[in-house]
Amino acid sequence: MATGKISQFLVTRYPSKDQIMVGHHLVTKTCDELIAYLLDAENLQDPTHPFTLLMIEREFLSLGILLLKLVLMSPRSYGQLMQSLDGLIRHFRHKPEAECEWLMGFLETMQVILTLAVQESQYYSFASAT
Numbered sequence: 864m865a866t867g868k869i870s871q872f873l874v875t876r877y878p879s880k881d882q883i884m885v886g887h888h889l890v891t892k893t894c895d896e897l898i899a900y901l902l903d904a905e906n907l908q909d910p911t912h913p914f915t916l917l918m919i920e921r922e923f924l925s926l927g928i929l930l931l932k933l934v935l936m937s938p939r940s941y942g943q944l945m946q947s948l949d950g951l952i953r954h955f956r957h958k959p960e961a962e963c964e965w966l967m968g969f970l971e972t973m974q975v976i977l978t979l980a981v982q983e984s985q986y987y988s989f990a991s992a993t
Contacts, residue, residue, distance in 0.1 A: 868913050872900055887937070894937035898930060902947035904954035918965045923972035931976050941981075948973065 876896060906912040917926045934941050948970070955963050 868911060869897070869901075872897075887939075891937045891939045894933040894940040895943040898933055898940055898943045898947050901926070901930070902944075902951055904951055918969065921965065921968065923969045924976075926969065927972045927976040930973070931980050935980070 873893070876893070900906070901914050903914075907915055907918075909915060914926065917923075930944060934944055951966065952970070955966050
């Protein structure tokens with residue numbers, strides 16, 4: 864369900880599917896764009912957007928693991944992840960707490976995932992890569 868929407872997004876980003884060697888710049892750019900697409904607060908108006916669907920179903924872990932996989936594929940995308948999470952927080956900071964329970968659950972899940980998956984040495988390499 865959400866996977867089809869992500870596939871559609873990627874097809875519009877890279878319409879020519881040539882057999883080329885993929886460099887780290889393309890991987891980083893793709894991961895950055897996927898993270899931005901998934902966590903863009905403006906997309907929450909679309910009921911078929913993967914983020915919206917996962918938040919409605921309270922699938923925090925699924926989205927968190929997807930984002931973690933993107934960061935593990937491209938450590939330089941850690942900065943984009945932090946920036947996108949910050950954008951979500953800024954977008955919802957003036958909303959009532961009851962409206963943001965899903966966001967708090969998602970952020971708590973992300974905190975646990977990143978704490979368990981990202982070792983201190985990896986964090987410093989992420990930080991220097993941005």
